[in-house]
Structures are given as structure tokens and as C-alpha cells.
Amino acid sequence: MLFSESFIFTAREDPKTADCTSHKLLLKGCFLYMVSSGIYSYLPLGHRVLENVSNIIRKHMNACGAQEILMSALQPIEMWQKTGRDKDLEEVMFKFKDRKNRDLCLGPTHEEEITEIVAKFLTSYKQLPFTLYQIQAKFRDEPRPRFGLMRSAEFIMKDAYSFDIDEEGLALNYEKMLGAYKKIFTECGLEFVEVKADSGVMGGDVSHEFMVAAAIGEDELFYCDKCKQYFKESGKCCNCKLDLKEVKTVEIGHVFKLGAKYSKVGGAMFLDNKGKSQPVIMGCYGIGVSRILPAIVQTNHDDKGIIWPKGISPFDVSILILSDGAKENAIEISGTLEDLGISTLVDDRPLSAGVKFNDAYLIGNPFVVVVGKNFINSGKLDIEVRKTKEKLCFTKDEAIDFLKKEYGK
């Protein structure tokens, strides 16, 4: 992609509406557009990151045998009246009537709908187990939308639902999902904590949250500096007895053993191997997909901009053309890398080196290849590693080999 042809228009000034670093950097770097308080659109850079995160999630969900679906955002309110959650979630639901006076809402979550779907198709234990998931916009009328994508009225969520014959099957699926979540968050470059949590409005009795420590967090955990361990309750560390420190955290995932709560009410029953009717045993597994973006940025940046992890960044490599004479060579390097499956953003704009470096740092691709006069004179180019600030001087072939190795191509 040529920068001159892209829809990337970074801001020089800090945006006034930003209430935290991650949000500031996502707005400034032209990743996001604020439509209105709590409502955002993803611009090309933001969309690329969102897709990268989504595809990592898909990879690990599919590896667990989960099958992707796409449920409706529009839901009849009757669906919620059956479980009584129309009352529990009343405050955050967007509700309205259609022209036929039908009461509808926008799905804030999809336990009710998935249970209805499964109830329609499930008859026998022979069909079990299975897991379904989707990546979809969810809607919640937040009392205090803030921190950009951290707490917004419209957000992208991955929600998976497992269906088993019994609690043993659920336990297996639950463990499988916990394993997949660790892989997903690790691949997203997040330092996360897994903590036992309350099930709250979801019901069920076992639940785990995945949290990222961040200054802007809204939830509290307690941390032992010595044992490097997190706790849900304050007080003293159960290992070393030292006082626990309060830490703000952001929830990026939450998994629940739901048991038969929804299947009983929704009539998702099956005949077991003795011919007896049983409610299917469910688990549900959420990831705040859009929230992962600010969670990464909040913990991966410096004063110049974002430092995206490899595989998450909008492009793998930024290539800066710092001399007109180097343009052809830069385009050639870009072509070679693209053919290898390494994506490039080539800054071909007639602007100063300073502006180009600033934008490259702000956008935050992991490697910045600098092709300038030095390349014309001596055939050498520089690669800056965004994270370590390391500067490497290479010939063209060495540079390509280096990047091939970095991206396992």
C-alpha cells in the first residue's frame, strides 16, 4: 500500500476528546473516528488491526472445533422475557418497536438466541457435543461510555457457546477454551491475568475473567509484588503474608459454566442414551474483540506512538522513502516482501523525513525500513525495530532475509 494513496491522515495535535492514552493514540494515528459519544467507526488502519485480532481468535476457536455462525443483532423482546433477563439487563438494552408494533431490542449478548437456535435442532445425545461462536457487533446503552473502545455503546465481541451432555463434557470444553484464550491473548501481545470471578447476571457457578493491568482500568484486583500474583480480594498475600497492592484492570475475556440455566427455560433438551429427556449443559465464552485494541495500545506504546505486536499491526513493515532516487528500489523491496506475504506501507509522500518518521512511529508497525541516500550511495538501508529502538544496517538482500526470519516466511 502506498501512503500517498491511503486513507491515513494522522493528527499533529492531541485530540481533545481523548480521555486516556490508548484512545488518544488510536484517534491521532487515524485508526478510529468518533461518530458520537460511545460510538466509533474503524478507519482502514483500525479495520486492519481489528481483522488481525479477529483472525487470531478464529484460528484458535476453529482449532478447538468451534464452528462460526452469525446471529442477528435484532432480537424480539419475548426471547428475553422467557429468561427474565429483560429485567436484569433492562438498563443497558436498546429497545424499540417496529412498524408492526413488535417489541425489538439490539442484542447486548446472545445466550437467549443461541439457546433458541439449538432448541430447534437438538433431539439426541448423538448430536453432542458442539461449540458455536460468532464475531459480531453488540449494543449496550452504557451509563458512562468512556476510554474510547474500552467502554462503548457499540462494540465487537466474540461469543462462543458450548453444548454438552453433562457437566463432565462441559468441564472438558471449558478447559479447552481456557487454553485457547491463553493462546489468543498471548498472540495478541497482552500480559494478562486469569482470575476466578463472579457469574453475576449470566448465572452458573464457575466463571473466570481474563484481565489486563492498565492505569485506566475500571475493575480492581490486588497484587502481591513479591509473589507476582493477583488476587480478587484485598488483604494479605496467602503465600508471603505481605500486604496486597490495589491494581486497576480491564476485562478482555470472561468465560462461564452456565450449566442448564438457559437450556431448561429455552427448552434445549435432548434424549440421553436411556431415552430420557435432559437439558443440554452449556458454557459461554466471551472476548471483547474491539476492547483488545486499546488494551494492547495502553500497554504497548512510547511517547512517539503505538508499538503493535507482530501479527497485530496494520502492516508488517513501514518503508520510508527518504530520497527521490530511492523510490524505485523501495517499491521493489515492497514488492518482494508482499510476494512473501509480508505486508508493507510505503511512505512515498513528498514530505520531510521528520514527518515520515513521526507517522511511522505513531502508526506503530513493528519494523521501519529506511531507504534513502545511503542506499543510492552504498546499497545500504536501515531497519529500525519499533519496540527495541534498535537500528540495523543491511544490504537489500540481508534486510529481506532478516524480515523473512522475523515473520517466519
Add this chain to the structure above:
Amino acid sequence: MLFSESFIFTAREDPKTADCTSHKLLLKGCFLYMVSSGIYSYLPLGHRVLENVSNIIRKHMNACGAQEILMSALQPIEMWQKTGRDKDLEEVMFKFKDRKNRDLCLGPTHEEEITEIVAKFLTSYKQLPFTLYQIQAKFRDEPRPRFGLMRSAEFIMKDAYSFDIDEEGLALNYEKMLGAYKKIFTECGLEFVEVKADSGVMGGDVSHEFMVAAAIGEDELFYCDKCKQYFKESGKCCNCKLDLKEVKTVEIGHVFKLGAKYSKVGGAMFLDNKGKSQPVIMGCYGIGVSRILPAIVQTNHDDKGIIWPKGISPFDVSILILSDGAKENAIEISGTLEDLGISTLVDDRPLSAGVKFNDAYLIGNPFVVVVGKNFINSGKLDIEVRKTKEKLCFTKDEAIDFLKKEYGK
């Protein structure tokens, strides 16, 4: 994918709610679930087809240099008051208030929002041209939702928007998009017609519709049997003077030259090369992504089920295991094909050949590989070509070569 582990539960009976063949087959084949009138969820098979169609669209949009974004579904009503289209589209808009009494609607289309976004970033002619697109759920309170995904309240649309310095630039982009549309619909296996159309509520003065002739269509065209040509008005063919025949059609795409209508109102202005402020010249280009599914099915089926075109089908190949002894071989063939990038659905269920063939025809993958007793005895398997009903007898290696060739691998 093993059938026994999949969420594919086909129906024996025709669903009562289906009001046309495509809808009947999509429900019966477990592609879709009806949540409520006009509201659907995509089950794993439907989701796979939807993704295949979306990825064909993405390929051709990206080849035009269009950049993918994702706008919000929630929109403040003020956005629509500026263009006056809150009145024009009042009847189909879902409108509601949030807890802060803010008036919101669900985007029935996104000209207003994209214009606001571009207005924020556009300053100079040097930034132009560019084209942005998204694939996203849209919401319209349909007076008569019917024919399943053909006319539903929540549907998936690809909407692209081009931005140019002048009408000449727009003309170029418009032609490029017309070209991309023809490639997209051809790759989707659709026999389509391109006709000049009214701009209606969109404004602008040039517009083309892409239509598929289908018995269930809601729009009318007029056709000359002799010249094989479509016309918008009834009467006589302007070539051969024969009477035109009335034909029902379904709209699958619509492109508009919008000119400066939205940019003037939305303040999407730029300084031209003489330093004069000008409104950006816009085009918009829609494809009814979810509508493409029934459009394909309506024109690609037989009495046994769907006949998906290659590249659209949920899987490339169905593999039926018709003898227990053949299971291992079938799994091995599946593995070989999957490694080649040819996706397979292996019917490993302990069911009769009749049931397996019925489901394979209903699901409609282009090739059905039959591995049974014959394979154990003589090393031969059958491939049925779903479209031509041709039956080919091959050794394993011949079969793999045949499928490699069919899928250009």
C-alpha cells in the same frame, strides 16, 4: 470437517414458513435460522457461504484500490437531519432514544456517516481520489419482509464510496466499479443484467442497477426474446420492434453518481490546485451481500437441493463414506485435499447411503466423492458432479488430480 461433529441438521420436511424455493432450500439445508419474521441467523453452512461471497467482493474491491473500513450501525439522528433524509427514509428507519435522551437510529445506509468522516480529514486535492468500503449489517423496517434473505429487516450490505476532485475522476471510478461488479457477480455464478436506473432517494443523476431474473423478483424489467436484451420500459424492442416480455427481477447491486449532493451539505470540502474550496465529488456502490445467497440458490438448484457454484459452496467437496471399511481411506483423501486448500465435508455418520446422498444434494457442494465397497474391492471411487449429474469413476490419485484441476491447485 466431519459431518458427525458439525452443526448440520437438515430437515426432511419442507419448512412451512418458506415462501419461495431459495428460502425453502436454505432453511431445509441448515444454512439459516429464522429468529422472527424478517430476522435471520446464519448457521455454520450459511456463514461459510456468506464469507465466500464477502471474500470475492473484498478481492475485487481491493483490486480497485478501495480500502476496507467498518462504520457504526448506531447513528445520531442529527446526521440525517442535515441532509433531510430523516424524512425521506423515516418509514424504514429503526429509531430510538438512549438513556441520555439522545435520538439514535440504526443505519439503513451510510452516505451521511461516510461524508462526515471524510469531511473531518479532507483538506486538499492532494489527498484525492480514494475509495472506502465496508461489509456490514444494515437495518430497515421493511413493510413486507419476505422471501427470506431477499427482503429482510437486518441484512448484510457491501457499500463503497468514492471521492474525487471532479466529475471526470468520478466517471473513471464509476467505470472501474462497474467493471468490478461484473467480475464479482460472474464469480458468484449469477446471470445478471446491468440496467440504467432511477437515482430515487439517493440523489445524483446517473445510476445503474444489477439485476438477476428470478420468478420471485419484486422489480420488473422488459425483455426481448429475439435480441436477448433487457429494457426498463415496456413496449417494443428498439432493435427488432418485437413486443417486449415482462420479467420479474431481483436487485443485487446498485451504483450511483452522487456528485456533490452529500459533500455540500456535509461540508466535505477541499482546496483545489488554485486554492479554491470545492465540494468533493462522490459515488456510491452497493451490493446486497446477503441477498446474493438466495439469488444464487433461486437460479442454481434442482429438485434435490442447491447447486452452489465453485468458490461459493460451503465446502468444495462432499465425501460420503458408504462402507465402514472405507473410513480410513476417506479420511486420508480428505486430508490430502485439505492440504491442497480444497475444503471437504466428510459424511462419517452411521446412516444409510440414501440419507447421505440426500443431504449431499441438499447442501449442494459442487463435487460428491463416494467412497464405498467398490473402493475396498477395486480401489475405485465415484465422483458425482452436482451440476451436470455426471458420474466419474477414478482411482484415488486420479480423483485427487481431477479435483486439483477443477480448483486450479
